[in-house]
Amino acid sequence: MSSRLNAELIEGFLSSTEADELLMELTNTLEWRQESITLYGKSHPIPRLQCFVASKGVGYRYSNLTMEGSGFPNILESIKDKIESTANHTFNAVLCNLYRDGHDSMGWHSDNEPELGEQPVIASLSLGSSRTFRFRDLKSRKETIDFELSHGSLLIMNAGVQEYWEHSVPKRLRVKQPRINLTFRLIDPTR
Numbered sequence: 098m099s100s101r102l103n104a105e106l107i108e109g110f111l112s113s114t115e116a117d118e119l120l121m122e123l124t125n126t127l128e129w130r131q132e133s134i135t136l137y138g139k140s141h142p143i144p145r146l147q148c149f150v151a152s153k154g155v156g157y158r159y160s161n162l163t164m165e166g167s168g169f170p171n172i173l174e175s176i177k178d179k180i181e182s183t184a185n186h187t188f189n190a191v192l193c194n195l196y197r198d199g200h201d202s203m204g205w206h207s208d209n210e211p212e213l214g215e216q217p218v219i220a221s222l223s224l225g226s227s228r229t230f231r232f233r234d235l236k237s238r239k240e241t242i243d244f245e246l247s248h249g250s251l252l253i254m255n256a257g258v259q260e261y262w263e264h265s266v267p268k269r270l271r272v273k274q275p276r277i278n279l280t281f282r283l284i285d286p287t288r
């Protein structure tokens with residue numbers, strides 16, 4: 098039997114006006130890049146744009162990529178404060194993903210890098226087009242649970258989620274508008 102999915106979705110965490118403003122500001126001000134990952138010696142561009150934001154000195158390794166933080170811009174600092182008080186958890190980094198349209202996606206993975214520590218709590222804010230966020234039970238690789246992540250929603254993945262479940266954002270070819278997702282994490286730079 099699969100483990101209970103210890104995740105919580107808060108629709109309308111941001112009002113639609115707040116979410117519109119944040120979407121526009123982040124689209125225009127973050128330094129979005131299309132990174133490549135190397136698999137079996139071959140380089141592949143990832144199917145979305147990314148930007149890593151973190152407190153100074155905080156770095157993150159992810160699928161052969163190493164990213165370094167240089168401080169939070171004000172706009173992300175205030176949204177981080179609001180998310181921290183709802184999730185009752187502290188964060189020092191945010192991985193930002195820009196899905197240009199429904200051709201962009203995220204493959205199956207768990208956020209289980211050693212620097213996130215054991216049983217990390219991760220808070221995920223969505224802006225723009227709604228996209229399906231799919232969990233799959235790691236043991237059976239059969240049971241799936243879908244969440245529809247809408248503009249201004251906050252998904253909190255609590256302790257145990259990364260240990261027992263993986264997740265993905267599948268392509269949705271009918272989606273023509275962009276989506277930004279921000280995943281707030283607490284990274285231990287000494288690990």
Ligand SMILES: O=C(O)CCC(=O)C(=O)O
Pocket residue numbers: 192194203208221230246264265266278280
């Ligand atoms: O875009 C999303 O909702 C998922 C992002 C994600 O899985 C990640 O950053 O690890």
